[in-house]
Amino acid sequence: MYQILEKKTLNANTKLMVIEAPHVARKAEPGQFIILRVTEDGERIPLTIAEYDREKGTITIIFQEVGATTMALGQLNVGDCLHDFVGPLGKASELEGLKKVAVVGGGLGCAIAYPQAKKLHEMGCEVDLIAGFRNKDIIILEDEMKAASTNLYVVTDDGSNGRKALVTEVLKELIEAGNQYDAVIAIGPMIMMKFVAETTRPYGIKTIVSMNTIMVDGTGMCGGCRLTVGGETKFACVDGPDFDGHLVDFDGSMRRSAMYKAQEKASVERHECNLMKQEVK
Amino acid sequence: MPNMNPKKMPMPEQDPNVRNKNFDEVTLGYTPEMAVEEAQRCLNCKHKPCISGCPVQVKIPEFIALVAESKFLEAAAKIKETSALPAVCGRVCPQETQCEQKCVRGIKGEPVAIGRLERFVADYAREHGEEKPVQPAANGHKCAIVGAGPAGLTCAGDLARMGYQVTVFEALHTAGGVLMYGIPEFRLPKAIVQKEIDTLKDLGVEFVLNFVVGRSETIDELFADGYEAIFVGSGAGLPTFIGVPGENANGVYSANEYLTRINLMKAYRDGADTPILHAHKVAVVGGGNVAMDAARCAKRMGAEEVYIVYRRSEKELPARLEEIHHAKEEGIIFKFLTAPLEITADENYNVTGMKCQQMELGEPDESGRRRPVPVPGSEFTLDLDCVIAAIGTSPNPLIRTTTPGLDTNRKGCIVADEEHGITSKDGVFAGGDAVTGAATVILAMGAGKRAAAAMDEYIKNKK
Ligand SMILES: Cc1cc2nc3c(=O)[nH]c(=O)nc-3n(C[C@H](O)[C@H](O)[C@H](O)COP(=O)(O)OP(=O)(O)OC[C@H]3O[C@@H](n4cnc5c(N)ncnc54)[C@H](O)[C@@H]3O)c2cc1C
Ligand SMILES: Cc1cc2nc3c(=O)[nH]c(=O)nc-3n(C[C@H](O)[C@H](O)[C@H](O)COP(=O)(O)OP(=O)(O)OC[C@H]3O[C@@H](n4cnc5c(N)ncnc54)[C@H](O)[C@@H]3O)c2cc1C
Ligand code: SF4
Ligand code: SF4
Ligand code: FES
Numbered sequence: 174m175y176q177i178l179e180k181k182t183l184n185a186n187t188k189l190m191v192i193e194a195p196h197v198a199r200k201a202e203p204g205q206f207i208i209l210r211v212t213e214d215g216e217r218i219p220l221t222i223a224e225y226d227r228e229k230g231t232i233t234i235i236f237q238e239v240g241a242t243t244m245a246l247g248q249l250n251v252g253d254c255l256h257d258f259v260g261p262l263g264k265a266s267e268l269e270g271l272k273k274v275a276v277v278g279g280g281l282g283c284a285i286a287y288p289q290a291k292k293l294h295e296m297g298c299e300v301d302l303i304a305g306f307r308n309k310d311i312i313i314l315e316d317e318m319k320a321a322s323t324n325l326y327v328v329t330d331d332g333s334n335g336r337k338a339l340v341t342e343v344l345k346e347l348i349e350a351g352n353q354y355d356a357v358i359a360i361g362p363m364i365m366m367k368f369v370a371e372t373t374r375p376y377g378i379k380t381i382v383s384m385n386t387i388m389v390d391g392t393g394m395c396g397g398c399r400l401t402v403g404g405e406t407k408f409a410c411v412d413g414p415d416f417d418g419h420l421v422d423f424d425g426s427m428r429r430s431a432m433y434k435a436q437e438k439a440s441v442e443r444h445e446c447n448l449m450k451q452e453v454k
Numbered sequence: 455m456p457n458m459n460p461k462k463m464p465m466p467e468q469d470p471n472v473r474n475k476n477f478d479e480v481t482l483g484y485t486p487e488m489a490v491e492e493a494q495r496c497l498n499c500k501h502k503p504c505i506s507g508c509p510v511q512v513k514i515p516e517f518i519a520l521v522a523e524s525k526f527l528e529a530a531a532k533i534k535e536t537s538a539l540p541a542v543c544g545r546v547c548p549q550e551t552q553c554e555q556k557c558v559r560g561i562k563g564e565p566v567a568i569g570r571l572e573r574f575v576a577d578y579a580r581e582h583g584e585e586k587p588v589q590p591a592a593n594g595h596k597c598a599i600v601g602a603g604p605a606g607l608t609c610a611g612d613l614a615r616m617g618y619q620v621t622v623f624e625a626l627h628t629a630g631g632v633l634m635y636g637i638p639e640f641r642l643p644k645a646i647v648q649k650e651i652d653t654l655k656d657l658g659v660e661f662v663l664n665f666v667v668g669r670s671e672t673i674d675e676l677f678a679d680g681y682e683a684i685f686v687g688s689g690a691g692l693p694t695f696i697g698v699p700g701e702n703a704n705g706v707y708s709a710n711e712y713l714t715r716i717n718l719m720k721a722y723r724d725g726a727d728t729p730i731l732h733a734h735k736v737a738v739v740g741g742g743n744v745a746m747d748a749a750r751c752a753k754r755m756g757a758e759e760v761y762i763v764y765r766r767s768e769k770e771l772p773a774r775l776e777e778i779h780h781a782k783e784e785g786i787i788f789k790f791l792t793a794p795l796e797i798t799a800d801e802n803y804n805v806t807g808m809k810c811q812q813m814e815l816g817e818p819d820e821s822g823r824r825r826p827v828p829v830p831g832s833e834f835t836l837d838l839d840c841v842i843a844a845i846g847t848s849p850n851p852l853i854r855t856t857t858p859g860l861d862t863n864r865k866g867c868i869v870a871d872e873e874h875g876i877t878s879k880d881g882v883f884a885g886g887d888a889v890t891g892a893a894t895v896i897l898a899m900g901a902g903k904r905a906a907a908a909m910d911e912y913i914k915n916k917k
Contacts, residue, residue: 196670210627214720216727217627241727257627259664389719389728392625392666393850394691395711401702406695411852425702428803432704436729 175209175255178231183313186238187281188247189223195230197222197260203288204266204383204415207232208391210257211245218242219388219410221285222261232260235284235313240437262391263414266381268292271355273299275347276322277340277369279361280306285383286360287314291321299323301352303343305365309334340365341372354378359418363427370418380418384409386426387433400426457494460563465570470783474753477639477722480780481545484574486524493521496566499558504568507556509900510537514553514568521571530579533572538608538899541580541646542633544573546743547896548774580649589658593617595913598681600667600853603631604895605687605886607654608902609909614657616910621681622659625666628718631689632887633895635718636710638747640754641777644717668856673882682916683881683909686868687902688853690887694846696739700797701843705731705805709740709748709844716751730755733840737761737808739794740844741770744892746777748842749786760786761836765793765813765826791815791826795833797841807837849888857882867891875905883909 179191197207206221224233238247249255266289274293278286283304294300302322306312307330319325326343327335336343344357356379359369366382373380386398386409393411400409403420407413466482467473473480484492496518504514513532520529533540547553549569557565597613599606602624610620628634633647655661667673667688676684693708695701712730715721719728736752738745741764752760762781764771767790771778782788791813798807812832815824854862861869861878868877868884875883885901887893 196665200670214726216719257664259625259627259666259670261669262666389711389714390626392691393852394693395714396693396695396708397711399695399702406702411850425803429702429704431802432731433729 175258177249177251177253177255180249180251183235183284184311186247187235187284187311187313188238189233189235190246190249191231191233192255192258193230194232194258194260197232197258198225198227198230201225201232201261202265203268203292205261205263206391206414207234207258207260208262208388209234209246209255209259211242211249212256215245215256216242217257217389217391219262219385219391221288221383223284223288232258235281237281259391263410264412266358266415268296268298271296271298273301273352273354275301275303275344275352275354275357277303277344277357277359277361277365278305278318279340279359279365280311281313282359282361282365282383283318284313286358287317287321289358289360290318294321294323301347301354302326303328303340303347305329305340305361306334307331339368341368344369345372348373348376348378356381357418359383363423363430366418366421367423367427370421370423374419381415382418382421383414384416384421384426385414387430400429456497457491459495462495462564462567462570463488463492465567470780470785473640474750474784477754479643480640483577484570486526486578489521489526489571489574490524492567492571493518495559496522497558503556503558504553504566507553509552509896510903512537512540512553512572517575518566518568518571521575526575526578527582527584529575530584533575538611538903539604539650539895540572541576542604542642542650543896543899544569544571544576545642546637546774546894548894550775552896580646587653587657589656590615590617592619592658595619596621596681597909597913598623598676598684600673600684600686601625601631601688601886601888602629602651602661603687603689603886603898604633605689605888605898605902606631606685607650608899609685609687609885609906610659610902611654611657612903612906613909614654614659616906618910618913620659622661623665623667623670623676624661624663626718627663629661629663631687635714636744636747638713638717638751639722640750641747666852668852673853673857673860673879677881682913683883685875685902685905685909686853686877686882686884686888687886687898688850688888690847690849690867690892692848692850692866693843694848696794696843696845698794698796700799700805703797703799703803703805705733705799705838705840706797707731707840707842709738709744709842710847712748712842713744713751716755722751722755731840733757733838735759735836735838736840736842737763737789737794737836737838738842738844739763740846741766742772742844742846743774743777745844746773746781746786748844750781750784752840752842753784753786757840761789761838762786763789763792763794763808763810763836765791766823767791767815770823789836793826793828794841798835805839805841807835808841809833809835847887847892849891853888865891872901873904874908874911875901876908881912883912
């Protein structure tokens with residue numbers, strides 16, 4: 174059940190895994206996600222479906238080790254099994270009919286945006302991919318992104334690779350230069366998506382963002398993932414994760430994301446402590 | 455000579471001030487001596503009024519007579535003839551509006567403690583080597599069940615006993631539905647539910663967990679996989695929020711989320727990875743079993759003050775009497791005739807309180823209950839750091855939006871006939887909360903049972 178078939182380290186804290194999950198692979202579409210549990214008592218965490226292979230029955234996930242569960246996941250190796258793996262969840266991205274699109278990825282968001290870029294590219298859509306990273310050490314999937322885009326613009330916060338710029342600066346220049354986008358797809362930290370939406374708003378370009386809220390069940394049962402879109406409450410797991418960036422209340426969502434900061438930190442400390450104990454043994 | 459004591463044999467329970475700090479079961483159950491003594495209160499009435507109050511027609515006087523003779527295993531078998539989950543129903547049925555309401559002993563005193571006896575018998579049988587069920591001979595037909603709550607589990611068990619090959623598809627990582635993720639450990643120990651699920655596995659029922667029908671596969675795809683009839687028991691899991699300003703602040707939960715974090719994800723255990731707010735002052739909005747469970751969990755998670763905020767009066771509280779009584783004993787503060795107006799939060803968006811309004815009861819509404827109307831100028835604020843909405847749930851839209859031909863009503867409930875669970879879509883049957891909206895465990899079981907018979911009929915007629 175849910176065996177890890179492949180594992181790759183993309184950079185210091187980002188890993189890729191290919192998981193055997195035929196039920197999920199059969200129906201997966203770009204924009205959808207899975208929820209997994211590493212162990213029997215573990216937390217349920219959502220991760221985007223980075224790639225799927227219907228024939229082999231596999232799902233690829235790319236994750237950043239940010240807390241207890243993602244760190245525990247990173248400890249597993251080829252041959253190990255995940256306890257639970259459910260999906261595909263959420264609505265697939267609506268990509269039909271798009272002719273020219275700017276995809277904006279921030280950090281790990283690039284991995285999440287990659288399946289969309291790839292599908293659009295395969296559909297014959299012109300894809301300008303703007304990928305922003307903090308520095309050259311954390312750039313991931315550069316070759317894949319190149320292959321999935323018409324033009325790739327890599328920028329870093331410190332100029333250590335590509336241009337020293339913010340993704341929003343590049344996006345604005347491209348728009349100002351006369352590029353007519355049917356849509357802008359932004360995936361990354363909420364603050365980045367907020368500023369991308371602010372950048373496109375004056376031009377009236379449709380802007381789709383992917384809301385990575387805190388989730389529990391992922392089926393619409395708890396409401397923990399709720400956010401405000403156009404004044405209405407929506408559940409990110411069933412109504413999303415894609416939403417119209419011009420309607421999302423990002424400030425509200427960012428505050429909700431911070432809800433468990435202290436407890437998450439304690440959980441990491443507990444796990445690190447357990448890992449150390451294991452190593453000492 | 456029957457025991458003419460007007461009162462029920464009391465059931466031992468943990469001291470309120472001890473139990474409101476732990477998640478162990480509140481009530482401890484009868485000893486065999488207590489059960490026999492209580493069973494002797496039954497008059498074995500000829501016309502058996504009690505049975506008419508039970509949605510699954512448990513043979514009440516017969517099983518109680520066996521208890522009176524200390525034939526506990528035989529009593530358990532008698533109940534199992536009509537009810538699949540007696541250890542569960544004995545604990546959570548609203549007996550005061552069902553079997554016990556009809557008991558003649560209730561006219562001049564307290565009714566026979568039918569629920570407590572049912573629980574005792576089921577627990578006794580479980581602990582004293584109830585025989586493992588034998589897997590019946592296969593009849594070569596396949597049925598699918600969507601959702602592993604009491605409706606789905608009952609339907610699965612009955613079909614398996616008839617020889618069908620049954621697969622249960624469940625969205626969560628654990629089977630049991632509300633029995634696992636909603637009702638807390640202190641009211642329904644999870645080991646008991648697990649035991650019932652294991653019994654179904656012994657009968658040959660296959661469980662496919664982590665499978666969301668509508669996403670992983672649709673109903674039509676399940677038919678294409680060779681299932682000849684499908685029962686939908688997907689419950690009513692979509693939470694309703696209160697609809698007042700401030701509802702998305704940090705510290706506002708749906709009861710589903712709060713209870714799921716605690717029960718399913720075990721946030722009550724030290725060292726659990728699933729975070730939960732350890733609040734000090736909590737208000738639960740609502741007055742049903744769900745509200746009582748959320749409030750009592752909040753108390754056990756360490757809250758100093760826990761309020762139940764309910765807009766009608768005590769008389770209208772829909773929760774089981776026993777839960778209301780236990781909640782009061784445990785120090786839950788009831789604010790009747792009170793309606794929320796607004797949830798207030800600080801600059802970090804953490805809950806600071808809830809503005810409320812006093813209500814009074816006016817003219818009766820469509821439901822026949824007197825409608826609460828606001829008292830002008832009665833606003834006041836409760837200081838809080840957590841608000842839990844327990845004002846109802848409705849069926850999840852996932853199945854109705856992915857199953858063409860399946861009719862639902864205005865409230866999103868699947869339309870199915872009560873007698874057989876037949877829906878507008880050929881081969882699809884439905885029952886439980888998915889059809890009725892949030893109701894009770896025993897009604898869900900009854901619906902699962904009737905649907906199993908109808909599915910058997912349907913498949914036989916098709917041949
Ligand atoms: C639809 C969706 C798709 C996602 N896709 C990916 C992905 O492809 N790759 C990836 O690395 N991450 C993805 N995430 C985020 C991922 O779920 C979180 O990083 C993970 O849950 C953190 O768990 P943890 O126990 O390791 O860390 P924690 O200690 O729980 O948290 C560490 C940090 O992550 C944030 N976080 C915690 N839980 C969640 C949660 N359930 N959802 C979002 N953020 C959370 C916290 O606010 C905190 O800043 C996605 C989230 C969503 C909702
Ligand atoms: C906190 C709480 C306390 C309660 N207390 C009592 C009580 O004391 N007494 C009483 O009689 N009743 C009580 N109830 C009500 C009772 O639990 C429900 O009426 C009963 O569980 C309904 O059973 P069901 O089988 O219809 O649905 P559920 O128990 O809701 O089970 C439905 C199952 O279907 C699964 N599912 C949903 N959608 C899908 C899908 N698309 N694919 C696969 N699986 C799916 C769900 O995950 C769930 O496991 C309580 C309810 C709650 C929430
Ligand atoms: S199943 Fe419920 S209603 Fe029926 S006899 Fe048992 S406790 Fe009473
Ligand atoms: S009505 Fe009461 S006293 Fe009469 S048979 Fe039923 S349980 Fe016994
Ligand atoms: S994660 Fe529970 S409703 Fe979305």
